[in-house]
Amino acid sequence: MRDMRRRKFWGWGVEGGGPDEAVTRPLIKRACETFGIAAPEAILAPQIGEIALPANRIREGADSLGRCGATDDPLERAGHTYGKGLRDLLRAFDRDFAAAPDLVCYPASEEEVVQVLDTCDRHGYAVVPYGGGSSVVGGVEPRGLRERYPGVVSLDLSRLGKLLDLDRESRLARFQAGALGPGLEAQLRGEGLTLRHFPQSFEFSSLGGWIATRSGGHFATVFTHIDDFTHSIRAVTPAGIIETRSLPSSGAGPEPKRLLFGSEGSLGVITEASMRVLRRPVFRASATVAFQDFRQAVEAARDLAQSDLHPSNCRLLDPGEAMLNSVRSDGSAVLLVAFESADHPLGPWLDRALEIALGRGGSVAGDTRVSEGESDRAGSGGAGRPEEAGQWRRMFLDAPYIRDHLVRAGFIPDTFETACTWSGFEKFHAGVKEAVTDALDRVCGGGMLTCRFTHVYPDGPAPYYTVIAPGRPGARLAQWDAIKEAASEAIDRLGGATTHHHAVGRDHQPWYLNECPPLVADALRAAKKRLDPRGILNPGVLFDRLN
């Protein structure tokens, strides 16, 4: 069972994890200076004893659920009330856990998952599938469910994390879907294999969660989402089990597994997935290129995305983002380009990539590295990685911890992300910046907005925005909601994606219902009715409107 005594029930990661005060204090100091405010008193982290949880209402079926690892331990219920977004933190700091599930179930087998769904279906209890709990979009939060269902169960898959089968020749690894990132990688390492799916939530997000939310990972080009690494899938629905055939490819009808990719727990509970794994990379080549002109940096990123060189990393940081992450602070935009391979040296790849970037007015910043030899722990600097890139990776994985510190210090730090076409980017970016800057001015008296590209495609980039603003005590939830509303409204109006890899959950539903063609949403509702006739699975996410 997940050790909730070590996991924070109110925020990111484990107690005592992340960078220490020597790191966070200067950051907070800098943020205060930026906004010209005094260093505030940090909010005390909530203690479980302070939390008033609503009563556990589940009596009928309690025995059956009990045999599937059900608990109403307050720490467990509180720990499964929220995901890990800013809204979650702020409500936790408000000691508001009114939406807590009645029970948390930790099934130890797929049979127990079946039994939980059967029991809940019989009694009309809502079931919220829960992997690592890292949703930042209200995906695992039983919001509004207590009012509508006589029972609410958070279904935590964390006891189901085993590697079940390894096919070395086909490079396939079949896992139970509850495996968290580090546990999954640990089971592959001894075989010289890796999935290399490193979302920022890597440490506390699960394989099933990645698939259910179409998570975006390590690779900036070609196969970016977990979708394309998922060979086959197995899921439990109230109507029965779905298992797709083990095939490298099939042209037979609409692809069955794609119905579950991105279904966010609303159509079934993913219990197993066979994943396309990789040999651990040995060859690396990378470089950092600085641009005085952001527009030229965007053109370089586009050229690279359209070059068929397929860099594993092609991350563009705007000047603010470069500064925020201590990569560079002279006002340049920075393009991090990296290649990796288990098969061949990458000199020619990097040479051509640099030729492209320099041809767009970039200049090499720091070392370029071409190397051979294993080193790919997420978070390590690693051989063949320029200093700027190493700094970037450390910040990347520490960011959720640092975010918690900034929230406790009274700031409003959050992110939102999208995708658009290359031809549309300039207008799109200007429109998003204008809308969010206006909102920041209006509700916070100012703030910082930075942008990076996390992934690039031949037809467009995936821009990722970071917001930091000073908050007003007691008003931050409303402040953030106004900023987020402005951002989502602008993205929608300007034709961007509701989300590139953060998922829809409950927070993005109105915008998703604009993006998704209405007849497709209807078709998905009809599909859900067939798989989940009583509507118990994660009600209120995606296309499933709560009445």
Place this chain on the structure above:
Amino acid sequence: MRDMRRRKFWGWGVEGGGPDEAVTRPLIKRACETFGIAAPEAILAPQIGEIALPANRIREGADSLGRCGATDDPLERAGHTYGKGLRDLLRAFDRDFAAAPDLVCYPASEEEVVQVLDTCDRHGYAVVPYGGGSSVVGGVEPRGLRERYPGVVSLDLSRLGKLLDLDRESRLARFQAGALGPGLEAQLRGEGLTLRHFPQSFEFSSLGGWIATRSGGHFATVFTHIDDFTHSIRAVTPAGIIETRSLPSSGAGPEPKRLLFGSEGSLGVITEASMRVLRRPVFRASATVAFQDFRQAVEAARDLAQSDLHPSNCRLLDPGEAMLNSVRSDGSAVLLVAFESADHPLGPWLDRALEIALGRGGSVAGDTRVSEGESDRAGSGGAGRPEEAGQWRRMFLDAPYIRDHLVRAGFIPDTFETACTWSGFEKFHAGVKEAVTDALDRVCGGGMLTCRFTHVYPDGPAPYYTVIAPGRPGARLAQWDAIKEAASEAIDRLGGATTHHHAVGRDHQPWYLNECPPLVADALRAAKKRLDPRGILNPGVLFDRLN
């Protein structure tokens, strides 16, 4: 309007097209020698005057359909009765056109498509969407519909073939979905762009058909199916129009366009698609590698598929296939490897690919070529293409014409294709060979079975099998059905894909319903009920069982 006077109504392509008798006669002679039979008298091609078509029953709504380009011209109705598979040819040679549609409609705009669906929905007429008509799986054939529907309309999209919009910066080209391969490429050529989707049916298959059947194209690795080149899509359903947002990527819910990919006309009529196009390749590098041992050749193909070198071609021919296509006749298996790029020279890519192939016991056969300069007409030998590869491409595009000659000469020539994992391939291949060879012996007293890989993935190959056997006059349909049944049964039993890129249609339905998880098929039926409440769209394909 399609010029049916020039298109054969009973077989592949245009009257007088394809290789002439100087080419086909020796092939037929060789086939006769192979099977030790005398050269038979060629069956006379059917003439439209010989064909007894059933009456056109459509009266109600005929005016409305007439305004959308409806015709009951016998040549049109006969020409829309079948696809282009062996079963189609054999029935055409039997002068059996009993399943002909009542009308063929040639809408000239999307509004007219809407009007056709509205009219047919109102009167309960079945609608069979028709692109290029190249289905080899009974996908465009109104089989069993006349008995069940008071009217049957073949909806031919060939008047809708225009390029609507070009976004050079994002490399997107929006086309009407009726564009056939050559017309589509012609509209891109002047812009220096290309889709490079070259299925064997390229000359007479349409963009909408490719998407509706998840067609497999030119590229042997990475993005093999048309799916991954389709940026966004627009379709007409009886319930209304579906249009997906123009986005390079989105993580918002199950991907809407994927519901229509592979839907084979059963969920909607695809009217437009925005395609990810490419700059025309300038750099090429290719080589031919021969292997004494087929097993080693398979290992080399697997290593290449797992190398991340991403060759555009990685086609493995078994010894029989190499001989059949006049590529090599010394009993070796042949691996054709090619790279192409609009961006960079490919020497290092080919060097490493050869290193891999030679490391598995291959030997370079013929020239290896590395070149620069434009030349990519489908079917042309082209600079930088070894003689073996040029020979291969000519045979590839002529094959459907040659097939018709072989059918007229009394043979049973056809193909079937699948996909499986690398670890499963040896047993799978042996099982398929055994089942099909047994069937050939049983029903034809022998025959030839060859295999090639058309596409390779990190987790497995897509094997493509060719059958040639001597037929018994009047019995060939039953003979082929027995062979095909043995092949499909073996593929299904051994866990292969029902189809990799030929689609499901009506012919593969029983096997597809084994491959598709039953609850997914149910969910798709529920989705169809929402989009096509009266069940008029291409009844009887995929998950839509005729009662």
